[in-house]
Amino acid sequence: xxxxxxxxxxxxxxxxxxxxxxxxxxxxxxxxxxxxxxxxxxxxxxxxxxxxxxxxxxxxxxxxxxxxxxxxxxxxxxxxxxxxxxxxxxxxxxxxxxxxxxxxxxxxxxxxxxxxxxxxxxxxxxxxxxxxxxxxxxxxxxxxxxxxxxxxxxxxxxxxxxxxxxxxxxxxxxxxxxxxxxxxxxxxxxxxxxxxxxxxxxxxxxxxxxxxxxxxxxxxxxxxxxxxxxxxxxxxxxxxxxxxxxxxxxxxxxxxxxxxxxxxxxxxxxxxxxxxxxxxxxxxxxxxxxxxxxxxxxxxxxxxxxxxxxxxxxxxxxxxxxxxxxxxxxxxxxxxxxxxxxxxxxxxxxxxxxxxxxxxxxxxxxxxxxxxxxxxxxxxxxxxxxxxx
Amino acid sequence: xxxxxxxxxxxxxxxxxxxxxxxxxxxxxxxxxxxxxxxxxxxxxxxxxxxxxxxxxxxxxxxxxxxxxxxxxxxxxxxxxxxxxxxxxxxxxxxxxxxxxxxxxxxxxxxxxxxxxxxxxxxxxxxxxxxxxxxxxxxxxxxxxxxxxxxxxxxxxxxxxxxxxxxxxxxxxxxxxxxxxxxxxxxxxxxxxxxxxxxxxxxxxxxxxxxxxxxxxxxxxxxxxxxxxxxxxxxxxxxxxxxxxxxxxxxxxxxxxxxx
Numbered sequence: 261x262x263x264x265x266x267x268x269x270x271x272x273x274x275x276x277x278x279x280x281x282x283x284x285x286x287x288x289x290x291x292x293x294x295x296x297x298x299x300x301x302x303x304x305x306x307x308x309x310x311x312x313x314x315x316x317x318x319x320x321x322x323x324x325x326x327x328x329x330x331x332x333x334x335x336x337x338x339x340x341x342x343x344x345x346x347x348x349x350x351x352x353x354x355x356x357x358x359x360x361x362x363x364x365x366x367x368x369x370x371x372x373x374x375x376x377x378x379x380x381x382x383x384x385x386x387x388x389x390x391x392x393x394x395x396x397x398x399x400x401x402x403x404x405x406x407x408x409x410x411x412x413x414x415x416x417x418x419x420x421x422x423x424x425x426x427x428x429x430x431x432x433x434x435x436x437x438x439x440x441x442x443x444x445x446x447x448x449x450x451x452x453x454x455x456x457x458x459x460x461x462x463x464x465x466x467x468x469x470x471x472x473x474x475x476x477x478x479x480x481x482x483x484x485x486x487x488x489x490x491x492x493x494x495x496x497x498x499x500x501x502x503x504x505x506x507x508x509x510x511x512x513x514x515x516x517x518x519x520x521x522x523x524x525x526x527x528x529x530x531x532x533x534x535x536x537x538x539x540x541x542x543x544x545x546x547x548x549x550x551x552x553x554x555x556x557x558x559x560x561x562x563x564x565x566x567x568x569x570x571x572x573x574x575x576x577x578x579x580x581x582x583x584x585x586x587x588x589x590x591x592x593x594x595x596x597x598x599x600x601x602x603x604x605x606x607x608x609x610x611x612x613x614x615x616x617x618x619x620x621x622x623x624x625x626x627x628x629x630x631x632x633x634x635x636x637x638x639x640x641x642x643x644x645x646x647x648x649x
Numbered sequence: 650x651x652x653x654x655x656x657x658x659x660x661x662x663x664x665x666x667x668x669x670x671x672x673x674x675x676x677x678x679x680x681x682x683x684x685x686x687x688x689x690x691x692x693x694x695x696x697x698x699x700x701x702x703x704x705x706x707x708x709x710x711x712x713x714x715x716x717x718x719x720x721x722x723x724x725x726x727x728x729x730x731x732x733x734x735x736x737x738x739x740x741x742x743x744x745x746x747x748x749x750x751x752x753x754x755x756x757x758x759x760x761x762x763x764x765x766x767x768x769x770x771x772x773x774x775x776x777x778x779x780x781x782x783x784x785x786x787x788x789x790x791x792x793x794x795x796x797x798x799x800x801x802x803x804x805x806x807x808x809x810x811x812x813x814x815x816x817x818x819x820x821x822x823x824x825x826x827x828x829x830x831x832x833x834x835x836x837x838x839x840x841x842x843x844x845x846x847x848x849x850x851x852x853x854x855x856x857x858x859x860x861x862x863x864x865x866x867x868x869x870x871x872x873x874x875x876x877x878x879x880x881x882x883x884x885x886x887x888x889x890x891x892x893x894x895x896x897x898x899x900x901x902x903x904x905x906x907x908x909x
């Protein structure tokens with residue numbers, strides 16, 4: 261069904277192009293070189309990513325869009341996740357299932373987004389594979405069940421999701437969003453979301469309700485459990501005492517497992533010098549407070565994105581300063597309050613040419629073995645270029 | 650009968666325009682506040698729609714060029730910018746309401762709208778020498794500063810009112826002091842000197858307006874250059890297109906308008 265939709269939309273796109281010759285083609289090429297020191301060994305995994313965006317607005321109030329991603333990996337493409345976990349955990353994993361923990365970076369070529377958007381002054385309907393971003397948090401978004409951010413690079417673009425999305429703009433700062441995310445064409449198990457957003461003074465508030473199928477994997481047996489999950493979330497963003505403030509939280513009602521909740525509180529400020537600072541506190545109730553209790557399921561669910569963090573409380577900090585006209589330096593840090601480990605991520609950004617950016621980012625883990633930011637996970641970094649066309 | 654009525658109406662309008670014009674030029678005893686008010690009205694027409702080319706020149710002489718569409722309403726109280734070039738920021742939009750007290754940025758790659766707090770007004774716009782505050786606060790000179798009128802001075806061979814603005818104690822505006830030279834004929838500020846937030850003697854930026862043209866009955870500086878005296882950089886903004894005779898819908902200045 262999704263292939264049929266994709267084909268239909270591409271036909272419409274090409275049709276629109278033939279009709280009006282108004283198809284915009286743009287995108288970027290992104291080579292990335294990533295190195296990792298672990299113990300006395302050095303590894304590298306590199307990639308070349310090409311993203312081509314197609315967009316047509318040749319018919320009034322109708323937008324067709326798509327992007328195609330071609331991703332090639334080279335270097336060490338095969339990894340076994342068990343190599344990164346404490347021995348007390350891996351020693352209990354039967355040797356016959358150890359190959360199942362193999363992670364392979366495969367070259368890929370896919371349509372990441374492909375959609376039609378119909379809109380007028382008060383209404384928008386978007387059908388197809390599309391970007392979905394929810395919530396006000398920077399490090400994590402408790403109300404966003406579609407995406408899991410990379411703690412070390414949280415603003416990097418997220419994959420597209422199949423959905424039918426409708427936005428109603430009732431007043432200038434009052435809108436309602438309804439979203440249906442089909443899953444195997446089963447209405448009951450598909451995602452259904454309603455979000456109301458209202459602006460009051462210098463604040464924006466949102467309330468989100470979502471029902472979906474929740475999947476969790478038992479990595480000792482590789483059995484998959486699915487159950488109904490209902491989420492009630494709220495978020496706001498605004499200003500208090502001159503500081504930017506925001507909060508985002510969600511309570512999850514589970515059909516079988518225990519209910520859980522997650523929230524984030526954040527502040528930011530820009531100094532006269534241009535120095536930008538941001539601080540967030542994140543609490544994830546399924547996370548653990550004692551790192552000796554982290555088990556195989558905790559680690560694996562974290563690596564595959566079934567849970568957002570394995571430690572319960574963390575603080576995220578971000579700082580950025582324009583050291584020269586085209587150069588920004590800064591970095592981020594994640595400190596796990598629960599297990600007292602820390603990740604440091606210094607960063608340099610350089611707009612080297614008009615449409616060429618360079619980013620250098622390091623990740624330095626300072627923590628004992630078995631903690632979320634254990635130095636035994638390896639220290640490294642990457643250099644990434646983005647060439648826009 | 651109808652034609653006669655129209656003729657009388659036109660004649661009355663011409664007389665009124667003439668009288669008001671004469672009054673404008675004759676009022677050499679205008680107060681500082683009146684000059685600021687007239688200048689603000691001149692620089693912030695009821696509605697505007699245009700395309701701007703912004704060129705940033707760095708300390709090393711490198712150039713970065715941006716092009717964006719701009720829309721404003723309610724004398725600049727609402728404004729919207731949508732980037733056209735370069736590709737890196739294409740379709741990114743910035744919405745400023747309440748004279749830039751409320752700012753939202755739309756990122757098309759993630760389809761995310763992020764609200765910024767007012768401290769973000771101090772941030773440079775795409776690394777340029779303009780801050781959000783420089784672009785969005787249409788009534789700032791009236792509300793945030795006390796003005797004093799000095800003796801007339803010439804700038805760009807035009808006789809100008811020279812005004813000194815000092816930030817009000819309760820204000821959070823980004824500059825402690827401002828000097829400006831307002832053309833007595835057009836009420837366009839030809840030069841504005843901005844002084845540092847903390848040190849009122851530290852000259853931070855200079856704005857120079859040039860190529861003034863009469864468009865839809867409004868004097869418009871077609872080129873504006875902001876010189877950063879501390880970083881030795883400058884940024885120019887040139888109107889590629891500008892129209893004042895437009896009727897922009899209110900819903901353009903919303904999240905929906907940013908994404909459309």
